[in-house]
Amino acid sequence: MFGSVAGRSVLVTGGTKGIGKGIARVFARSGANVVVAGRDAATGTACAAELTALGGGTVLFVAADVATRAGCTAAVAGTVAAFGGLDVLCANAGIFPQAALQDLTDADLDTVLDTNVKGTVLAVQAALDPLTASGRGRVVLTSSITGPITGFPGWSHYGASKAAQLGFMRTAAIELAPRGITVNAVLPGNIATEGLADLGPEYRATMEASIPMKRLGDVDDIGYAALFFATDQAAYVTGQALVVDGGQVLPESPAALTGA
């Protein structure tokens, strides 16, 4: 009974790989026209061609670094120029390099916070006018369970950045409600992406063992959660965080998993 998003204009930052590509694929298959934004042009161009070939909406690549205001402005302008407006912003671009707290450098902090926090705020700011003009503007943030709910050694800066997105979301949701714009977040657990593969097979195996469903999530699992927030039926949902993690945050102890 959910309404269609066919014909809507969607921008997915970090849409060229991983979770963002899954979000873009779900929207494109639903008939939406999608811009995927990222820094690497070869990856982005190939992604756009692959997703367009699925036969749903059109998918285009726009080169943009979300850590800069110019990059976010270019991504939004490219979407509006291509599709005549912007209805949905999926602020998904993010990085998760690991560094122990005692070793964190200024550069480590700046890189993660600039991409994950500043990049989120700048993208939403750049999208404000076209989302308002849409009359049914939607912002969907990709946060994480790491930070808002859980912790993991090496990710103190990353966890801080993902929790900061939710702090931003709650006030943005209030400020943008009079414009008819909703602002929500998906909190993925461990999802099989190129970025997660870089963490190695041992990390993956440890995570699979700690998930009640005993498998990593698929990028499309996050795409469908983002799609829900974009439907007309979710118009009254704002400022909310939806965990999509196969139950990973639920066990009170390792024994809770072995007893299942």
Ligand code: NAP
């Ligand atoms: P990924 O496979 O490494 O993909 C990251 C995407 O973001 C790529 O398209 C990348 O393209 C883009 N990107 C990175 N920095 C950017 C920048 N400065 N400007 C524009 N684009 C940029 O990562 P992922 O695993 O899909 O993660 C995506 C999001 O999900 C992140 O916000 C992450 O925190 C969140 N998340 C992931 C997981 C997981 O299990 N994978 C779990 C929880 C949350 P370029 O490198 O070409 O720019």
